[in-house]
Amino acid sequence: MQKATYTRGQISAKTGCKLETVRYYEKVGLLPPTARSRSGYRLYAEEDAKRLRFIRRCRELGFSISDIRDFLGIVEKRAYTCADICAVTQVRIADVKDKISDLKKILKTLENMSAKCPSGTGKDCPILEALEK
Numbered sequence: 134m135q136k137a138t139y140t141r142g143q144i145s146a147k148t149g150c151k152l153e154t155v156r157y158y159e160k161v162g163l164l165p166p167t168a169r170s171r172s173g174y175r176l177y178a179e180e181d182a183k184r185l186r187f188i189r190r191c192r193e194l195g196f197s198i199s200d201i202r203d204f205l206g207i208v209e210k211r212a213y214t215c216a217d218i219c220a221v222t223q224v225r226i227a228d229v230k231d232k233i234s235d236l237k238k239i240l241k242t243l244e245n246m247s248a249k250c251p252s253g254t255g256k257d258c259p260i261l262e263a264l265e266k
Contacts, residue, residue, distance in 0.1 A: 138176070138177070138178060138179065139176065139177040139178075139181070139182065140174055140175070140176065140177070141155055141156075141174070141175050141177070143177075144177040144181060144182055144185065147182050148182050148185040148186050148189060149186075149189060150185050150188075150189055154189075155185065158185070158188060159175075161198055161202075162202070163184075163188055163198065163201060163202060163205065164181060164184060164185065164188075165181075167181065184205070187204075187205075188201055188205075191204065194225070195225060195228070195229065196221075196225060200221060200225070203221065204218070204221065246259065246260045246263050246264075247260065249263075
């Protein structure tokens with residue numbers, strides 16, 4: 134068993150995860166139950182810090198909690214190949230491309246609406262009219 138060396142506050146500072154985020158990851162099962170001090174404080178090991186950094190980086194890249202759970206599950210079981218991990222990543226890449234496409238459409242629409250705006254002081258606003266349609 135690994136020696137627990139960090140309190141929740143310390144592991145939060147070490148990994149850059151907010152305290153509330155650490156609690157949330159515990160609640161949804163991304164972090165396993167931890168040891169407790171005699172006074173009841175949760176104690177975390179270096180392996181927990183490593184796991185939190187992994188989770189945080191996955192979230193920064195837009196992976197869902199479910200994706201991260203899948204990653205962690207196959208890594209813990211050592212039941213994966215690089216191709217398995219790549220397949221999950223390819224799905225994420227497709228999602229990002231779809232979002233980029235959607236954002237480009239939104240940008241174009243907003244630019245078109247804005248271009249029709251005379252930016253005057255009157256109450257008639259083509260942007261509001263377009264939003265009301």
